[in-house]
Amino acid sequence: MNERIARPHKGRQRRRAPKRPQVSIPELGTTIAWIRDDLGLTQNQAAAAVNFSAVHLGRFERGESKPPPDTLEGIISGWRLDKAMASHLRELAGPAIMLAPPDALRSYVRAEKSLRLNLERLQARAIPAAFVDPFGNLLAHNDLLTTAFPGIQDIGSTSIWMFSDHSKAVIVDPEGEGSLTVAMLKSALGRHRSSAQAKELVSTLAPISDARRLWAASVNVTRGRDSQCPLHAYDANHSPVSYQLALTDGILAHHIQLLTATPEGYSGPELV
Numbered sequence: 001m002n003e004r005i006a007r008p009h010k011g012r013q014r015r016r017a018p019k020r021p022q023v024s025i026p027e028l029g030t031t032i033a034w035i036r037d038d039l040g041l042t043q044n045q046a047a048a049a050v051n052f053s054a055v056h057l058g059r060f061e062r063g064e065s066k067p068p069p070d071t072l073e074g075i076i077s078g079w080r081l082d083k084a085m086a087s088h089l090r091e092l093a094g095p096a097i098m099l100a101p102p103d104a105l106r107s108y109v110r111a112e113k114s115l116r117l118n119l120e121r122l123q124a125r126a127i128p129a130a131f132v133d134p135f136g137n138l139l140a141h142n143d144l145l146t147t148a149f150p151g152i153q154d155i156g157s158t159s160i161w162m163f164s165d166h167s168k169a170v171i172v173d174p175e176g177e178g179s180l181t182v183a184m185l186k187s188a189l190g191r192h193r194s195s196a197q198a199k200e201l202v203s204t205l206a207p208i209s210d211a212r213r214l215w216a217a218s219v220n221v222t223r224g225r226d227s228q229c230p231l232h233a234y235d236a237n238h239s240p241v242s243y244q245l246a247l248t249d250g251i252l253a254h255h256i257q258l259l260t261a262t263p264e265g266y267s268g269p270e271l272v
Contacts, residue, residue: 020216023206026190027062029091034219050078088221096194102137109140128261134188135197150160163208173230182214187221230270
């Protein structure tokens with residue numbers, strides 16, 4: 001969240017911090033409670049900021065009732081939440097968007113000659129690329145992707161790969177990239193929370209200590225990657241390189257995204 005409402009002075013009022021969830025599919029009530037805790041507010045203080053009672057806020061946080069649309073918008077504006085978090089809460093309050101199973105999406109990509117040709121054209125331009133679903137499951141990719149990111153083909157997921165030993169050997173800032181991956185996954189899980197991919201992703205990440213730690217460390221969500229935030233890594237010759245990552249929606253009702261990693265001169269932190 002980029003903006004904050006005023007925090008209370010220390011010691012003014014004791015508050016009970018809600019339990020921060022580890023790797024899990026987001027729920028509206030739990031997320032509201034987590035945001036409030038992140039703002040450093042008691043239920044009374046948070047409710048006063050949006051002009052309704054702490055009793056109602058407590059019911060929302062416990063999942064006993066769902067805030068009406070106008071109340072939810074009051075929370076978003078009263079707590080000054082950023083656009084990504086506002087979208088996340090609205091998606092959690094609405095119906096989930098079901099995804100087709102990964103095998104069905106892979107079959108679709110294989111059957112579409114134009115999609116395969118697109119990967120070949122990107123290969124010819126020296127750009128690693130893949131088609132993925134919103135959770136990062138690989139549907140198809142060119143050879144350069146597996147060269148740039150070793151082990152990703154065996155793992156079969158860009159998201160899970162980010163928490164693997166393969167990633168730590170290649171990525172310059174695995175901690176920062178892991179945090180960004182978590183923020184993107186929370187957004188996708190909120191949107192597609194009833195899909196089989198959501199449950200599979202959570203069960204795969206839950207045993208991974210780094211994923212659990214980063215999941216509980218921040219409430220932030222994001223729909224995508226800032227174009228001013230390249231991925232810094234080492235290439236096959238262990239030379240530093242920066243990749244401009246881009247995700248393109250619009251294939252099969254947004255179930256399939258084109259991921260490209262355009263290499264450019266290294267612009268990351270100074271290397272020891």
